Every structure is written in structure tokens, then in C-alpha cells.
Amino acid sequence: MNKKISAAVLAGALLMSAGAAQSANAAPNIKIFIDGVELKSTQPPIAQGSRTLAPLRSIFQGLNAKVQWNQKTQTITAYKGSNTIVLKIGSKVATVNGQKVTLDVPAKAIRGNTVVPLRFISESLGQDVRWNAASQSVIITTTPELAAPTSVSVRSLGQYGDGRDLQVSFTKSADESYVDHYRLFVVKSGTPLTAQTAKTSLNYTTVLPNGSNQNVTLNTNIKDSSGDSLKPGQAYQVYVAAIGNNYAGGGVEVSSASSAVTLSAGTQGAIPTAVKATDTGDYRDGRDLTVSFAKAQNESDISGYRVFVVRTANAGSFNLSAANAVPAQNYTTVPKGSAAPSVTLTSQSRDTAGNPIQNGVPYTVFVMGVSSSNTAANNTLSAASASVTLATSGSDVSASNVAASDVSDYGDGRDLRVTFNRADNEANVNQYRVMVVKDSKASNFNINSANAVTSANYTAINKTGGNISQTLSSSARDTDGDPIRNGIAYRVYVLTVGAGTSTSTNVLSNVSQPITLGGNNVGTALTPVLSDGGNYGDGRDLLVTFGRASDESSVSEYRVLVVKSASASNFNLASAVSVPAANYTVLPRTGANQSTFLNASTRDVNGEPIRNGVAYRVFVLSVGTGNSNNNANFALSGVSNAVTLSNGSAVAGATNVAATANNLTGNASDVEVTFTRSSEEADVSEYRILAVPSNQSGSYSLANANAAPYYTTVSASGSGQVRQALNANSRDVNGSLISNNGAYRFYVLTVSKNGANVLSDRSNEISLSEAGVPAATNVRTSASGQSVTVSFAPPANAAGTAYYNVMLVPSNAAANFTVGQASAVTGSNAKYSTGGNVSFTVNSDRDAFGNVLQAGVQYRAFVLSVANGSQATGNALSENTANDFSLTN
Structure with missing residues (x-):
């Protein structure tokens, strides 16, 4: 047990006033706080002699202990972690983890509540207890619980015979607020890993907490815990250590070992090489792309090959794991046996994301050697081909530039106008079919899906010799057969139907931008294209090109929104509307399509500067001519391709x-x-x-x-x-x-x-702090009318903290508010606290700069931990978090 307060201090701390020496009297003025939160109980603390007795069940449950009551034996048992406490009513002897402990006074039952000496309750569970005479409060601070990661597993990708083959997965610690970082240790099978080794060894891989369970592939230079390079034929296991932050006292908790895995001797001889992609046709689809490669040197363990077409913007992250996950409709199979394998793709070929192969898009090709054992880990992946962009010449046999716009307010298909360019060569075109697909299903919609749609669920349009603009009918349905209606996000495809009865000549267009009908007529910009066009390492490198809305009469301006690729899938119209003005680029409508470089000061939607090494995508938000700030006055384009800026031949960074x-x-x-x-x-x-x-x-x-x-x-x-x-x-x-x-x-x-x-x-x-105290955390405000209550979590170890100063700072000055300024705040400009909540009132209390609090002004709360001058000399200020509020008169 961790007993952090001496008997002498407790004896004095818990003495009652002279009038409290009566036996079993309620002590309503005494408050109990656990981690800054006042404990509420139907049974208040009582005084017995010079001791304070407190309600056992309430406090145990407040400390997350489990409590059981045995009516027959009049015994109460509590469990918390590895601690077990047993008490009997009327007895001065308790047991803690099997050891007898003598209480100052026996436990007793009052109105159905068991009360015992307060010191015993907290110290039996290893918590920190402090007495504050000024506020007549008992402060209990719980010990942070750093937990080890669990479910550690490791598998070999079986390609290189070194650290790159190892993929480690683990379940994060139960509470990552105590975790500074994780360390992954590879050990020779059977070698234990101690907490001390986890603290001192230099041979590990750092993984930062991200709120999710982790899946990490190691690198070629990784070493085992003894400093040896990984090698084929050796069995290894993996441990993951959670390293505690200051709040958790810098502790270490080590996971159990993973199962053992042995690296193979490498399968380099089974890897296809010399992959080349060539533009060989003028169809403007997969038929233009011919892929050749050198077969694996050893085909004995290979059943065949798979050709993957990857957008060049995404090729840097394409690896064996990603290749194994690509569905069959998104790659091309090539049999083994040819001396010089080569394949020309088809009109229905797709890239690895499921999009049709198209002109004007840079592609990179990979080839996988498929293991005869049909085991994904034994497959092999080639190096990337050179990038190839299909030429824009030739006769296109598919519809293109598909766009959808909201043009009316009927709440059905009549609101949806679809425009597209006809096929360049319509000689063998029978008709076009407009297919409205729910956005949630659009990524999986392909040529087979389109051919299977029944006639009731698409709109047929005859060829006219010109480009098409068609407003759908009130009876139009989506491809699921549901009526088109407001509030549903859709995308549109156009199927070009060839002459004859065979579906093999049908060609599916690219998909339109998403559109949600919502009772507005704001035109939607076409899906933008993003390019890396410079070497500045900032927004000047980003070239954004997009087609104007087909109807700009209701558009006042466009906003170019740069979003990190990792966040793009969750970015929607509501997200776009809420982006502050500093974080987007405004472009006026020009009556024409637009292409522009952004500027050096451009920021992404999170307010961070554009920089090298980060993958971005772009949306274009059309802003309506109305003054409304609701979603109906805006329309969001589809998302661009992903681009990662680089300085030409820049190396991979740290x-x-x-x-x-x-x-x-x-x-x-x-x-x-x-x-x-x-x-x-x-x-x-x-x-x-x-x-x-x-x-x-x-x-x-x-x-x-x-x-x-x-x-x-x-x-x-x-x-x-x-x-x-x-x-x-x-x-x-x-x-x-x-x-x-x-x-x-x-x-x-x-x-x-x-x-x-x-x-x-x-x-x-x-x-940094000079022998300083740790900062308070979790600062929260709760405003109600003329007053606000500030709560916070004191640090786990407050040994050098004398008290806390709680203060309010105008929000417009909060960003520059420092610990030095906070330490200079005196008198009524801050409120004293020993860990409990404090309240401020408008027109009465003052902010940190001495100004009377005013209604309607935005404020932010800070907590200064004040050092006691002996155990610590440096103060600490809570983190500047957005807990802004305003008061009313």
C-alpha cells in the first residue's frame, strides 16, 4: 500500500473543532473531494471523539472499488485491483490483502450505512489523503493507473527476410491519458522483457497513442532487444511497453509476449520485376494501357500474377498488405509461363480504388506474384513502374464530365439535373442510361452493377449528336429502386450502351460529385483536380482546377478547402460550412472553369500551414447568393485526388x-x-x-x-x-x-x-519547470446566467503544490497567457482552491487583469499550480484549452 500521509499529520488534520467532540454527531461542514469532485452521500461524515468517520460504501464506490455486504455475518468486503479489504461491524480489526490492520475506532452502522475512520478507507486502497483546514475539506487524490497494452500479435509478411516482414498489432492501454508513448520490442523467442529493460534499452520502435488500437509494420533496420539485426530462420516474439507520462509518474507497464514468428529466408527470387506501363491505344479507358514485366526468376511457388493499376498520387503507400486487400474486380490476372508476360487491359478495367481507367490521370503499376499455397503472406510484390498518363487524344466511347445539380424545390427527381458530354464516337452507341446511386454505395458501384440495374431504376436518354443536359422526372428512382428525395446524398453515373445485345460493349462513366437535394438552387462545382506544381514547400505548390457550376446564377463565390487526406472521408457539407475564413481560399465566379495556384499563407481546414510530406485533397464549396448560413445556401463538390507535396527529389523525412x-x-x-x-x-x-x-x-x-x-x-x-x-x-x-x-x-x-x-x-x-509542480488538467467550465463554475483535476502527485489559483482570461488574450503572467496575478483577480470547484459572478468578480467580469464577453479559465517553495519552486499553468464561455446579466 502507498501511504502518503503520516499518522501525526492525519491525527491533526482530522481533528474536529471543540464542539465536535460528541460521539456520533453529524459533521455537515466537512466536505470530501475525490479528484476535485465533491462526494455526495446520504450519510454525511460524523465525529467520534477526535476522529472523523465517513461512509465506507460511498467512498469505496467513488474510488471505483467493488463492494459486497454479508447481512448474516455483518461483514463488508471491497475489491479494487489487487487489493481486498474486509471489515466487520463493531470490530476494530480489519484485513487488507490478508494482513490485519487495527482501526482507531470500530466500524459501525448508522441508518443502514457503514462508517469507518476516513484514514483507513483511503489508505487501504493506496490513495493520497490531505486535510484543508481553511475549507474544512478532505482531499483524496487517486493514483493514476497506467495499464499495459494487450492482445499483442505479430505476423510475417514473408517477403524480405528482415524487419520489414514484421507487422505488429496490439490493443491500446485501457486509458491512454496516462500513456506518453508505446515501445515495441522484438526479442529472440523465449527471452523475457522486464520493465527495467523497457526503460533502459535503446532497441525499440516508438509508437505514439492515437486513441485507437495499433497496427504497425516495422522497417529494415530494426534490431532485437539485444541489439542484433533481425535475420531469417530465427524465431522472434514481440512485447509492447506503455511508458507513462508525468501524470502517471513515468511508470512502465509491459504487455505479455506475442506468439513466436520465424522470418523466412526471403522470397526475392519469386518477385516479378521490370514492370512497365505503356499508353498503346486511343479508347480513353483501360484498353489504352498495356503492362509488361519480367517474370519471377523462380516460378515454382507462384500460381500466377495480378496487375494493379494505382493512381500515382497513392502509389507511395501501396504495399503488399494493400495489394492483398484489393478486391478481384479491381485487378487483372495474368497466368504464369510466358517468357515475356504482357497484357492489355479492357474497357472495364479499374484502378485499385475501383475507378475506371481514364485519360489525364497519372497511374503507377505494380505486379504481384501469387503464392501457390494461396497464402497472402507468401505473395510477393514488384517495385513500382514509372508513372504513365493516358493521352487525351482519340475517340472516347463513354460519356464524360458527369455532373449533377439541384435546380428546383419539388423534393423529388425533378430537382436533379444531370449533365454530361456525349461519347466522342457515337457510331456504335445505342443509348445512355443515367444511374443515381446513393453516395454510401457509389464506391462499390461498377460496370457489373450498372448492367444489372433494371429499367425502372435508371433514366434512358437517346443520343442526340450533342452533349446532354437532362432534368429527371418526378418518378425517377435511384438504383436501389427508392424514390429520389431530399436529404439523401447521391452520386451519378452514366452507362453508355453499345449497339447490339451484348453487355460487353457497355462502358461506365466516371462518377459525379456528391449532391444532396435540400430545397436550394445553389450550383455545384465539378470535382476538382489537385496537382503539385512547385517546390516552395507551402500552398504555392498546390494547383487546383475545377469546372464551374453548370448554373452559376445562384452562386456568389467559391471556397477552396484543403483537407488532409486522412480526414477527407469524413468531410461533408456541414464541415465545409463551419470552416473559418482564415482556413479557405475565396475565388469569385468567372463564368468559366477555374485553375489557380494557392498562396504561401494558405492553410488547411484545421488551420495548419500547407507543407511537404502531408497528403491533401481539395473540395470546392459553392456559396449561394442568399445571406443564410445554413446548409441550404451551400453546395459541396466531390473530393479531388490526393497529392503529397515534395521538393522534387526530397528524401523521406524523420x-x-x-x-x-x-x-x-x-x-x-x-x-x-x-x-x-x-x-x-x-x-x-x-x-x-x-x-x-x-x-x-x-x-x-x-x-x-x-x-x-x-x-x-x-x-x-x-x-x-x-x-x-x-x-x-x-x-x-x-x-x-x-x-x-x-x-x-x-x-x-x-x-x-x-x-x-x-x-x-x-x-x-x-x-519546463525549475523543480516545478505538475499542472492541473481537465479544466472545465459550467456557465449558468450570471455565474460560472470552474472544475479541474489536480495532478496525481501534488507533493510540492501549496494551492491552486483559478483565474479567468478574456478569450482574445488567452493564446498569449503565460505561466509568468499567471504567477503575477494577485488578490481578487484569482480565486484560491485546494482542489475543489470555484465560482465567479458577473459584475462582481474580476478577470486575471483586474477588470470586472462583463456579460457577453468570452472568457477562458486557467488554473495555476502554486509551488510551496520547499519541495518545489516553479509554478505550472494548465493547458490553454478551448473552454470558452460568456455570462449574462
Whole structure:
């Protein structure tokens, strides 16, 4: 048990006032707080002599312990983790984990509630107990519970015979708020991993918490826990250690070992090579693309090959795992046996995302060798082909430029106008069929789906010799047979039906942008195309091209919205409408299609600068001419292709940048920065660790990093993860000493030998303190009329904290509010707290700058942990989180 308060302190702390010396009297003025939340109980604490007795069940349950009552034996039993506590009414002897413990006074029952000495309740479960005489409060602070990851598994991808073959999956810790990072350790099978080894070993892979269970593929340079490179024929197991943050006391919890896996001797001889993609036709579909490759040197374990056509923008992340997951309709099969395999695709061929092959789109091709054992892990994947873009000449046999717009307010098919360009060559075209597909099903809609749609569920349009604009009828239905109606997101395909009775000559168009009918007439821009057109490392590299809305009469402007690819699938009309003005680019309507480079200051929808190494997509939001800010006054285009900016021949940059501070000296020698080296380190000259003040880190760019005169250099000649401690004289990028006067984030600049440097993502935020106290967390506000209540979670270890100052700061000044400013706040401009909630009232209390609180003004709450001057000397300020509120008169 962790007993953090001495008997002498408790004896004095829990003494009642002179009038409280009566036996079994209620003590209504005493409050009990658990982690800052007041405990409510039907039975208040009572005084017996000089002791305070508290309701056992209420507190045990407040500490997440399970409680059982035995009426026959008058015994209560509580369980929490590995602790078991047994008490009997009327007895002064209890057992804690089988050991007898003597109580100051016996447990007793009052009105059906068991009450026992308060000290016994908390200390028996290893919690921290403090008495605050000023507020007549007992403060119980629970010990953070760092949990080990679970369900660790490892599998071999079976291709390289080194670390790249190992794919590790694990279930995250039960509560990641206590986790700083995870460490993946590969050990020779049968080798145990202790918590001490997990703390001190340098041979691990860092994985940052992301709120989800993890799936990580290791790299070629990975070493086992003893520092040896991984090798074929050796059996390995994997452990995952959760490393606690300051709140969890920096502890370590190690998972159980995974099952063993043995790397194969490598299957390089079974890998197809020399993949080449050639534009050989003029059909403007898959028939234009011919793929050739050199067969595997050893075909004995190969049953055949699969050809994958990947959009070049996505080729960098295409690997064996992704190839194994591609459905059969999205690849082309090639039998083995040919001396020089070659295949020309068909009009129905699709890329790996399920989209038809089309002109004007850059593609990269991969070829898989399919294992004879039909085991995905034994398949092999070629290197990528050179990128190829099908020419735009020739006679197109399919409809193109399909677009949909909302043109009326009937709430049925009459609201939906579909436009498309006819096939270039209509000689063998019988008719066109307009197919309205629910957006949720559009990604899986293909030529086979289209051929199977019944006549009642599409709109047939005869060829006219010109391009088509068709408003559907009130009876029009989607491909599921449901009436077209408001509030449903749709996309539209056009099936070009060939002459004759065979469906083999039918061709399916590309899909339109999504459209949701909603009682508005705002025209929708056509799906944009995104290109990397520069080498600035910012928004000037992004070239956005899109077709104007077919009807611009109701469009006042367009907004170009840059979204990280990882977030694009969840980005919708409501998301687009809520993006602040600083985070999009406005383009006026011009009556023509548009193509524009963005500018250097462009930010994505999250407010972060555009930069190299991040995959982006673009949406275009049409803004209606009305003044309404509801969704009906806007229309959102489809999503563009993904583009990752690069500096031409830039190397792969450092990743997984993280920073920790042990807060011993209050200067940079407390700081350690970790990161994963570039996967192309032969082209790296050095790494530079850059300390950026947090309030500048959101706009820090590659250009800033290249010009920074102050940094810490790390050699590129090492191996594995980098762990770099800074020295006491380290400076931030502005030339100021890193100190306990601010918060910092860290970047790593990968310096290329060819001059095309790459900047990493920023690290987590750290603040230094001089033998300082930890900050309060989870600051929350609850405003009601003229008053607001502020609550917060005190740190797990508050040994050096004297008290807390709670203060309100106008929201427009919150971003620059520092621990130095907070420490200077005195008197009535802050409210004293020992861990409980505090309240402020309009026209009565004051903000941190001494101004009377006003109705209608936005404020943000901060909590300053004030050091006691002996165990700690540095104060700490809670994180600047958006808990804004306003009061009313």
C-alpha cells in the first residue's frame, strides 16, 4: 500500500473543532473531494471523539472499488485491483490483502450505512489523503493507473527476410491519458522483457497513442532487444511497453509476449520485376494501357500474377498488405509461363480504388506474384513502374464530365439535373442510361452493377449528336429502386450502351460529385483536380482546377478547402460550412472553369500551414447568393485526388517526433527528443532538432526551418531510433535559451545531400519547470446566467503544490497567457482552491487583469499550480484549452 500521509499529520488534520467532540454527531461542514469532485452521500461524515468517520460504501464506490455486504455475518468486503479489504461491524480489526490492520475506532452502522475512520478507507486502497483546514475539506487524490497494452500479435509478411516482414498489432492501454508513448520490442523467442529493460534499452520502435488500437509494420533496420539485426530462420516474439507520462509518474507497464514468428529466408527470387506501363491505344479507358514485366526468376511457388493499376498520387503507400486487400474486380490476372508476360487491359478495367481507367490521370503499376499455397503472406510484390498518363487524344466511347445539380424545390427527381458530354464516337452507341446511386454505395458501384440495374431504376436518354443536359422526372428512382428525395446524398453515373445485345460493349462513366437535394438552387462545382506544381514547400505548390457550376446564377463565390487526406472521408457539407475564413481560399465566379495556384499563407481546414510530406485533397464549396448560413445556401463538390507535396527529389523525412522533460533543472538539459530516422538515410547529410515556441509552431514551415540559425545536430550515420538529450545552453529557433518561461514543440529537419530538405510534423508540447509542480488538467467550465463554475483535476502527485489559483482570461488574450503572467496575478483577480470547484459572478468578480467580469464577453479559465517553495519552486499553468464561455446579466 502507498501511504502518503503520516499518522501525526492525519491525527491533526482530522481533528474536529471543540464542539465536535460528541460521539456520533453529524459533521455537515466537512466536505470530501475525490479528484476535485465533491462526494455526495446520504450519510454525511460524523465525529467520534477526535476522529472523523465517513461512509465506507460511498467512498469505496467513488474510488471505483467493488463492494459486497454479508447481512448474516455483518461483514463488508471491497475489491479494487489487487487489493481486498474486509471489515466487520463493531470490530476494530480489519484485513487488507490478508494482513490485519487495527482501526482507531470500530466500524459501525448508522441508518443502514457503514462508517469507518476516513484514514483507513483511503489508505487501504493506496490513495493520497490531505486535510484543508481553511475549507474544512478532505482531499483524496487517486493514483493514476497506467495499464499495459494487450492482445499483442505479430505476423510475417514473408517477403524480405528482415524487419520489414514484421507487422505488429496490439490493443491500446485501457486509458491512454496516462500513456506518453508505446515501445515495441522484438526479442529472440523465449527471452523475457522486464520493465527495467523497457526503460533502459535503446532497441525499440516508438509508437505514439492515437486513441485507437495499433497496427504497425516495422522497417529494415530494426534490431532485437539485444541489439542484433533481425535475420531469417530465427524465431522472434514481440512485447509492447506503455511508458507513462508525468501524470502517471513515468511508470512502465509491459504487455505479455506475442506468439513466436520465424522470418523466412526471403522470397526475392519469386518477385516479378521490370514492370512497365505503356499508353498503346486511343479508347480513353483501360484498353489504352498495356503492362509488361519480367517474370519471377523462380516460378515454382507462384500460381500466377495480378496487375494493379494505382493512381500515382497513392502509389507511395501501396504495399503488399494493400495489394492483398484489393478486391478481384479491381485487378487483372495474368497466368504464369510466358517468357515475356504482357497484357492489355479492357474497357472495364479499374484502378485499385475501383475507378475506371481514364485519360489525364497519372497511374503507377505494380505486379504481384501469387503464392501457390494461396497464402497472402507468401505473395510477393514488384517495385513500382514509372508513372504513365493516358493521352487525351482519340475517340472516347463513354460519356464524360458527369455532373449533377439541384435546380428546383419539388423534393423529388425533378430537382436533379444531370449533365454530361456525349461519347466522342457515337457510331456504335445505342443509348445512355443515367444511374443515381446513393453516395454510401457509389464506391462499390461498377460496370457489373450498372448492367444489372433494371429499367425502372435508371433514366434512358437517346443520343442526340450533342452533349446532354437532362432534368429527371418526378418518378425517377435511384438504383436501389427508392424514390429520389431530399436529404439523401447521391452520386451519378452514366452507362453508355453499345449497339447490339451484348453487355460487353457497355462502358461506365466516371462518377459525379456528391449532391444532396435540400430545397436550394445553389450550383455545384465539378470535382476538382489537385496537382503539385512547385517546390516552395507551402500552398504555392498546390494547383487546383475545377469546372464551374453548370448554373452559376445562384452562386456568389467559391471556397477552396484543403483537407488532409486522412480526414477527407469524413468531410461533408456541414464541415465545409463551419470552416473559418482564415482556413479557405475565396475565388469569385468567372463564368468559366477555374485553375489557380494557392498562396504561401494558405492553410488547411484545421488551420495548419500547407507543407511537404502531408497528403491533401481539395473540395470546392459553392456559396449561394442568399445571406443564410445554413446548409441550404451551400453546395459541396466531390473530393479531388490526393497529392503529397515534395521538393522534387526530397528524401523521406524523420517521423514520430516526440519530446519529454524530466523537470529537474528548469533548463534545456531536462529535454530529450526522440524520432525515427529517414528510411533513405544514405541520402541524408544530418538531422536538425528545432525547438519552436508553441505559440509559433502552428505556422512553422520548411522555409523557416531552412533559415533557422539555432538547432541541435544529430548525425545521419547511426541506426535505429534517435534519442537526443539537449544541453543546458540549447536555444529555441529565435535564439532564446530554452527555459521554464514557456512551452515548446519540436521539429526535425532532415537535411538532404541534394539540398531538398524535409521538415517533420511537430512533436507534442512540453513545458519546463525549475523543480516545478505538475499542472492541473481537465479544466472545465459550467456557465449558468450570471455565474460560472470552474472544475479541474489536480495532478496525481501534488507533493510540492501549496494551492491552486483559478483565474479567468478574456478569450482574445488567452493564446498569449503565460505561466509568468499567471504567477503575477494577485488578490481578487484569482480565486484560491485546494482542489475543489470555484465560482465567479458577473459584475462582481474580476478577470486575471483586474477588470470586472462583463456579460457577453468570452472568457477562458486557467488554473495555476502554486509551488510551496520547499519541495518545489516553479509554478505550472494548465493547458490553454478551448473552454470558452460568456455570462449574462
